[in-house]
Amino acid sequence: MARVLSVDPLRPDVEKIRIAASAIRRGELVAFPTETVYGLGADAFNAKASRLIFEAKGRPADNPLIVHVASYDQAASLGEFPEEIAEIARRVWPGPITFVVKKRAPLPDVVTAGLPTVALRCPAHPVALKLIEESGVPIAAPSANKAGRPSPTEASHVLEDLGDKVHIILDAGRTFFGVESTIIDVTKRPPVLLRPGPFTLEELRSIFGEIKVPEFARGLGEADVALAPGMKYRHYAPETPLVVVDFDLSAAVREAHRRGLRVAVLCIMDKCAEGDAVVKLGSDLYEVARNLYDGLRRVDKLGVDLALSPAVEERGIGLAIMNRLRKAAGFKVAKTLNELLDFIG
Ligand code: TXA
Ligand code: MG
Structure with a gap:
């Protein structure tokens, strides 16, 4: 069963974060809070640990993970940010927005499902940031739910879905936004909204000017597989119709x-x-x-x-x-x- 460590969301106990960080470095799974939902984290450089994420969630291998970083500079070592995008990322991070950019060499293929791109996000949550810093590695983390289930917004949801699969759960209470980060593909001109989230389309448009919003980003039908691999799967669903x-x-x-x-x-x-x-x-x-x-x-x-x-x-x-x-x-x-x-x- 998972070990649950309660931490203060704003002033987390560094000792507890270090326990979780060493689990990450050992290749174990750690569930942690972000400002959106809880993530199921593993060392993004460790292919074996990242594979554990897919097993634990029952996640199809062609659905890539978001890689969480503690700073823009760490992101820039993993993905290619054109100058104007770099300027924007520095401005909006940490925050509930994920950028899909061209991938650089060091990340293993399992994390990105073999794609030439990678989804990067710097979360605005003191616990998440401290965990990434203390781990010393970027953390690959999808939402910490069983595939297809609603994402977890509190530690009890993680326990319910993955209690026997995750080593440590950092419990900092309920998450702030409750829906997953906005995902934007900035390898395209104009950029494409892949998933709407707390960072609103109106804000994106005021920053980028034009943004393309495919039908699936509104939840109208299935995704074009090539555009957004994860969007084709049934999501967030209760058992009850x-x-x-x-x-x-x-x-x-x-x-x-x-x-x-x-x-x-x-x-x-x-x-x-x-x-x-x-x-x-x-x-x-x-x-x-x-x-x-x-x-x-x-x-x-x-x-x-x-x-x-x-x-x-x-x-x-x-x-x-x-x-x-x-x-x-x-x-x-x-x-x-x-x-x-x-x-x-
Ligand atoms: O708020 C969030 O983003 C949360 C917290 C934990 O950070 N994470 C999250 O991860 O929602 P996940 O795995 O549940 O959703 C990630 C989505 C998937 O739909 C996946 O297909 C998409 O990001 N994705 C990842 N890499 C991609 C890529 N290279 N190109 C297009 N989509 C990508
Ligand atoms: Mg998810």
Whole structure:
């Protein structure tokens, strides 16, 4: 079973971080908090340790990992940053944004799934930064959940999914943003948004000017495999069927009840309805993002047949929330009662 070390999120105990850092150096797996979600970390230079990540998560080998660094300079030793991108990366890091750039030599192929590019991120979390510094190596880390499950926003989620697979969990409480980092491919002109996140599209556009947003980045259907390998897999999903309702939520619940289904309703701000169970996600979109994955995990413990969630406006962090909701719903978004009936049969 994993050893759980509680640390203060802002002033982490260096002794505990050092215990985790030596586990990383020994080639073991350490789950750690970032400002987005918990990551499942291994020494990115160690191919064998990085392979353990794929085994523990049940992650397909063609889905590359994000490599976490403690500084821009460390990133620049692993990937090629054109001058204008370097200037931007220095400005926005540490923060919830991942840059896909051309890979430099030292990283093993398992980490990047054999791609000529690498995803690099410098997380804005004192525990993550200290862990990377103390380890002395970049840390490859996907989200610390079983493949396909909602990402972990607290240590208990990591225990639930990977308790017997990870050596140490650094527990610093709930993460701040609750959805994974924004991913942007800056090897393309204009840059391409691969995954919306807390660093919003509006902010990206104000920095880069033009940004391309492929349909899959909004959660509309599957990714072009060549563009974003990981985006083709089902993600973030509860076991309970979920439908996003983009019309009268109460009418949707009534219809499901008429079919004898027990329904959990995810409430987003004032969009709510009376179901057999209600999971309140928050009263503003940042709170909703923070509670989203925990809410999706809770749905499975309610003993319902169906979960219904309202849609949110795709602005600011709302774009990331809708992307995750669409994927969690297996792309089932009902705009009318008839569409809902098609989904719930
Ligand atoms: O907030 C986050 O980014 C969290 C924390 C732990 O930092 N990490 C995270 O990792 O969400 P993960 O593995 O769950 O998502 C990484 C995504 C995958 O969808 C993967 O396909 C994509 O990044 N990715 C990694 N390398 C890539 C590359 N070279 N080109 C395109 N996409 C890449
Ligand atoms: Mg993930």
